[in-house]
Amino acid sequence: MANKRKAPARELTPLRKAPTGIRGLDDITGGGLPKGRTTIVCGGPGCGKTMLGIEFLVRGALEFDEPGVLMAFEETPEDIASNVASLDFDIQDLADRKKLFLDYVHVEPSEIQETGEYDLEGLFIRLQNAVETVGAKRVMFDTVEALFSGFSNPGILRAEFRRLFRWLKDRELTTVLTAERGDGSLTRQGLEEYVSDCVILLDHRIRDQISARRLRIVKYRGTKHGADEYPFVIDEQGMSILPLTSLQLQHKVSDERVSTGVPDLDAMLEGKGFYRGSSILISGTAGSGKTSLAVSFADAACRRGERGLYIDFEESKDQVARNMKSIGIDLEPWSAKGLLFHEAWRPTQSGLEMHLLRIHKLVEKVKPQFVIVDPITSLIESSNDKEVYSMLLRMIDFLKNLGITAIFVSLTAGGENLENTRLGISSLTDTWILLRDVELNGERNRCLYVLKSRGMAHSNQLREFVMTVHGIQLIPAYIGSGGVLTGSSRLAQEVREREQARLQQQDIEQRQRQAERKRLALQAEIASLQAQFAEVEKESEELGREKLERERAQNLDRRNMAKSRGSDEKSSASARIGGHIDEA
């Protein structure tokens, strides 16, 4: 283990390491196994010891130009070659190309009789010969303890082991030694007493009929290393130790926003949608529309030309495609264009690590811009909560590091506290959209709200979630004294409101009509008054004319009278006539 008690004052050359090339192992060992030293890989039968060692040799030969020697004590080279042939490792080919030297050391106790002093110089000669033949830098012994069954003198064996490790160290051979795990000790024969540079413990346990493999670095002298138990899997590409990526919160963040595929939901998220590369949790009870919401996002993303990976633990690809047509989303074109990769498998099919690895590999293959996991809760079936949590944590970090927008669908069982995701992963995600059923007046309706969304002023409103043939719509729910009204209650309320409005309308119209009538009446009155006025006016005009006539007649009479009386008043009369003529 890392010894930091004596901090060296001067700069020491750091421990050199030999990379294993095994996925994940170099991460947790900080670069590989101690170079030029011996590492013990111990564990029970079938835990993958041999696999680790052989992969170390094969990758060393192929990737790091370090040829290796395999000293096999238990299996013949033919057996080993056929065992690892399923893993794309062609050992025979490597042997032919002198990248690998295979030596099967046959130890058969019944054939051997001991008489007096001996040593294992034969083993050294073979090893030396093998190392020189291929110029080996790496050596693996599988399983060296077989010697203990072949030779009965433990004193000689121990002395020879000590000599062997010194021999390996002197030649700076990076060595992997596999050993069976013993009761109460790491190895049955206490080999760790001789080799104390690095000890890796493998474990294979079965829980609920599903296998789980674990790796732990028990000690690694002079270097910092991960001390936890790390899950690992063996598949057709060899061994993979999780985490596959280092667990550091250093991912770059994006300011870019991506639409949720539901315009109404975009509107709730500042009108822009999610942040690219963020992780989104959609949780809700059964049938609340989680998948539809996730698929809407996928549809919108594919429409933008993005690539996506849809990991489905519940429905097959065709089933989802068929079901989504009911809300007006056709995924088939996206699959056909190679934008949407739909992968469906049962969560109980394999252990948790296998799932994570499979997702990792898919992500590496597809290189998606978004990933949807539907639903993550299915994984609980195959493991316990704590493991699922740590797996999801790794998955989220992994996707975040790659800047992939991730949508996790989580099923909340009925009756549970809705805001309590069973896995407690809500704190890991950036945006949490909660879907819930509202049961009222004998029907269930869906509601949606944004419970949290880091880094944006999201809406705090509850919306009714309606699936139409044109996709998802969010309708503001009616919130009144009776609580939140949705579905037909909301419709009934809307009818009531319309009725009320209609009544008000009628009332106004009636009053309008009354006013109109009044106006007309007044108008009529005005008209009659005007008629009277005109009549009066006419009368007054006629009276005026009559007055003039009368005056003229009087004047005429007066003149006639004056004429008849004499001409005294001639001048004045003529003047008056003249004026009158002018006037005419």
Add this chain to the structure above:
Amino acid sequence: MKRKSKTAARPSEEIVELRLYVAGQTPKSLAAISNLNKICNDYLDAQFRIEVIDLAKNPALARDHQILAIPTLVRRLPVPMRKIIGDLSDTERVVVCLEVRNSKT
């Protein structure tokens, strides 16, 4: 490096074919060679052939002949093959292991 040794008087008996693997001139190797010669001379009646192989000179043979311990004495004939390891200082045991009846006691 072969050392043909004693050919016994009775040709009718089966031949005992022995191979002794050593590595260089180590004390153990030398002891084994001298012990084997002694045993053969003193205890073995049968016709026998001894071959001494120095793995220090022929290292590839160690792999081909599945030799681990040094010294190793292999009785190749009669079948089944037997392996005796050690410097052969335990005479009784070597004789028993070789399962060759002694006649000179």
